[in-house]
Amino acid sequence: MNQADTAWMLISTALVLLMTPALAFFYGGLVRSKNALNTMMMSFISLGFVGVLWALIGYSLALTPGSNWIGDMSFAFLNGVGLAETGAIVPLTFPHMLYMAFQGTFCIITAALISGAIVERMRFSAYVIFISLWSIVVYAPVAHWVWGGGWLADMGAWDFAGGTVVHVNAAAAALVAAIVVGKRREYGSQSVLPHSVPFSLLGAGLLWFGWFGFNAGSALVAGPIASLAFVTTMLAPAATLVVWTFLDLMRSGKPTAVGAATAIVVGLVAVTPAAGFISPINAIFLGAIAAVPSYFALIIRAKTSLDDSLDVVAAHGVGGTVGALLTGVFAEKSINGLFDGAIAGNPGQVLIQGTAVLAAFVYSAGASFILLKLIGLVMPLRATVEEEGTGLDITSHGEEAYLHVGGATATRHGSF
Amino acid sequence: MKLIKSIVRPNKVDEVKDALAKLNISGMTVTEVRGHGKQKGHTAIYRGKEYNVSLLPKMEIEIVVPDAIADDAIKAIVGAARTGEIGDGRVFVLPVLESYRIRTGEKES
Numbered sequence: 001m002n003q004a005d006t007a008w009m010l011i012s013t014a015l016v017l018l019m020t021p022a023l024a025f026f027y028g029g030l031v032r033s034k035n036a037l038n039t040m041m042m043s044f045i046s047l048g049f050v051g052v053l054w055a056l057i058g059y060s061l062a063l064t065p066g067s068n069w070i071g072d073m074s075f076a077f078l079n080g081v082g083l084a085e086t087g088a089i090v091p092l093t094f095p096h097m098l099y100m101a102f103q104g105t106f107c108i109i110t111a112a113l114i115s116g117a118i119v120e121r122m123r124f125s126a127y128v129i130f131i132s133l134w135s136i137v138v139y140a141p142v143a144h145w146v147w148g149g150g151w152l153a154d155m156g157a158w159d160f161a162g163g164t165v166v167h168v169n170a171a172a173a174a175l176v177a178a179i180v181v182g183k184r185r186e187y188g189s190q191s192v193l194p195h196s197v198p199f200s201l202l203g204a205g206l207l208w209f210g211w212f213g214f215n216a217g218s219a220l221v222a223g224p225i226a227s228l229a230f231v232t233t234m235l236a237p238a239a240t241l242v243v244w245t246f247l248d249l250m251r252s253g254k255p256t257a258v259g260a261a262t263a264i265v266v267g268l269v270a271v272t273p274a275a276g277f278i279s280p281i282n283a284i285f286l287g288a289i290a291a292v293p294s295y296f297a298l299i300i301r302a303k304t305s306l307d308d309s310l311d312v313v314a315a316h317g318v319g320g321t322v323g324a325l326l327t328g329v330f331a332e333k334s335i336n337g338l339f340d341g342a343i344a345g346n347p348g349q350v351l352i353q354g355t356a357v358l359a360a361f362v363y364s365a366g367a368s369f370i371l372l373k374l375i376g377l378v379m380p381l382r383a384t385v386e387e388e389g390t391g392l393d394i395t396s397h398g399e400e401a402y403l404h405v406g407g408a409t410a411t412r413h414g415s416f
Numbered sequence: 417m418k419l420i421k422s423i424v425r426p427n428k429v430d431e432v433k434d435a436l437a438k439l440n441i442s443g444m445t446v447t448e449v450r451g452h453g454k455q456k457g458h459t460a461i462y463r464g465k466e467y468n469v470s471l472l473p474k475m476e477i478e479i480v481v482p483d484a485i486a487d488d489a490i491k492a493i494v495g496a497a498r499t500g501e502i503g504d505g506r507v508f509v510l511p512v513l514e515s516y517r518i519r520t521g522e523k524e525s
Contacts (some may be wrong), residue, residue: 034426034473189430386501389427398461400469 001085002093005099008222009094009102015213016105019113020047022210026203026261027116030310033195034391035120036401042115045128050111050135054104063089063103068151089148093221100170101219101320106314107143110166111135117174118181120192120387124396126381130371134173138367142169142360157356158331158339160229161218163273163372164360165322171317172364174308180372181381183307185388204261208237211268215275221405228335233268236267236287240267243291251299261342266294270323273353276339282330290322321357328353380387417512417525418486422477423451423505424497429475435496436479439488445478454502474505480512 024043031039050058059077061334064071075081083095094101112129118127145152159165186192196201216231219226244263245255270290271283278286297314308314328350331341340346372381382388387395394400424432429446436444450471457470481489490507500506514523 186430188428191427191430386499389425389499391426394458394460394469398459400460400473403469 001095004222005220006094006098008226009098009217010218012141012213012217012259013105014107015210016217017047017210019125019207019210019214020044020107020109021370022203023109023112023207024203025199026207026265027119027200027310029196029203030194030258031119032192032391033402034393034400036195036393037322037399038124038392038396039115039119041124041397042119042127043112045124046108046112046131049128049132050108053132053135054107055100057106058135058140058367059100059103061136062107063100063148065089065149068154068249070150071144071148082372084179088097090220093299103143103147105215106166107135107139110139110162110170113166113170113312113316114173114177116312117308119309120392121184121383122177122181122381123379126379128377128389129375129379130177131334133371133375134368135230137362137371139165139169140174141361145359146356152272152356152359154284155337155352155355157352158227158277158327158349159273159324159356160276160327161272163269163320163327164356167269167272167316167320168324168357168360169364171313171320171362172314173368174312175306175317175354176365176368176373178306178313180369180376183305184309185385187305187307189311193259197261200261201257202387204264208233208264208268211272215272217278219276225276225336228280230333231280232271232275232278232283234272234275235280236283236290237264237267239284243288244295247291247295261313262294262298262311263385264289266275266319268320269316270326272305272320273324274327277332277336278325278330278341279332279335282332286323286326286330289326293322294318317361324353324357325350417479417515418483419510419512420479420481420486420489420493421508421510422493422497423449423474424477424493425499425503425505426473426475428497428505429477431496432477432493435492436489437494438443438463439485441479441481441485443479447478449474449476453506456473471501480515498513 019402020043024040028036055078060073060075080087081097081100081331083097085092085094088096088099111134112185114131116365117346134247143165144150146165211233212230216230219229241260241263245261248255248259267287269289270286294314297318298311299368301308301311301314329342330337332344333340383392448472452470452472457468457472460467460469493507517524
């Protein structure tokens with residue numbers, strides 16, 4: 001047992017957990033005020049449902065030896081997940097139980113990420129059922145393939161903190177969900193604009209803060225590799241932000257705030273698979289390169305009828321793919337002690353990385369499609385025309401984000 | 417000249433704007449307002465206490481048009497803002513005595 005490692009992992013777990021409320025702010029600011037609470041709740045609710053399911057069954061299915069495809073039930077209901085450092089699928093220097101919690105925070109935010117594609121029209125109950133099932137049927141196996149000693153790990157695919165498991169995985173589900181649920185009825189009209197850009201900036205800032213736990217925590221020790229991952233997590237989004245600013249300037253003459261918030265997320269996504277594997281200078285290159293495809297993916301997506309409302313695919317899918325491939329380009333064994341990428345003379349790594357991305361994408365897209373169709377048989381996936389028009393805050397939650405006139409609009413009945 | 421004051425559902429503003437644009441009416445003032453007519457509001461629940469939110473969010477659209485096209489404008493607004501359900505809103509028409517353009521100070525007829 002190493003007390004420094006334990007302390008760092010306690011902090012990291014809390015940092016990653018904070019990313020889900022941060023995502024709520026990032027997403028919540030980008031929707032119209034009538035759907036602000038509903039959108040934020042789509043992230044917050046994952047802390048509950050996915051968090052509980054992870055402890056009951058998800059952790060066991062993801063991070064036990066099992067087969068090449070999925071873990072087993074040996075840790076179900078946290079059986080054998082104790083305070084000793086032994087028992088987990090990887091060697092630990094801190095309590096196994098804390099490792100379970102740390103990994104749980106990843107599952108929670110991955111499920112919440114999907115919501116960006118279906119905000120402002122998916123029924124809340126159908127969404128909750130979808131992400132709950134998704135966390136078991138999709139997240140757990142994909143996490144097992146990469147981190148649980150599954151077939152992608154055997155093949156030599158490297159994913160430091162979850163570029164494929166978290167971001168490509170969520171983006172594939174988001175793409176399918178946006179198509180199956182369908183576009184917002186007012187999609188394309190002028191009034192579909194962010195209601196609070198400051199919220200989105202706040203969210204992006206808190207995401208960056210939490211991402212230090214996500215990436216540097218994924219070292220699982222408070223040591224040199226954690227420090228490397230920390231520094232690359234600082235530098236890559238910085239470079240993405242710089243390049244994004246110039247792209248904005250070239251396109252519209254103005255550096256936009258929504259653009260800055262998006263750039264930070266794209267840079268963080270891209271550096272995630274590479275964080276502990278590449279040099280800080282290459283992290284700057286990685287972040288800078290990653291800005292370009294995501295920037296243009298955003299522009300192209302907006303011209304299509306695909307209402308991936310908050311651009312989960314452009315930010316997490318494209319950013320995650322670019323990050324995974326560039327991990328196979330920039331990785332250096334002299335730094336990470338594990339493997340080389342293309343520049344250090346191992347071009348085959350790029351192909352392996354690409355295979356992992358493709359596998360996660362195809363499985364997640366296919367399984368998400370089936371899940372949504374099955375849920376669609378039992379209940380409507382979409383809010384009604386009237387609910388969508390009024391806004392999902394009032395119709396789904398009975399609350400409004402912004403009550404005007406000092407609350408004089410409401411009269412209380414009942415007694416204290 | 418007539419002042420046409422319409423109180424519509426918030427999600428109908430774009431459709432009203434488009435309908436008016438077809439009549440070449442482009443100037444308008446839009447205000448977020450709250451109110452109720454026959455619509456009785458909705459029940460909100462905060463911390464387990466039920467509240468009746470009687471004043472619902474609406475948008476008020478004000479346009480000033482020559483008498484000759486006022487009827488067409490009213491028809492366009494009613495057509496664009498209607499859903500057929502309670503809460504679709506109201507249109508009020510008021511006479512306008514005078515109108516001045518601030519930039520030039522000139523009186524418009």
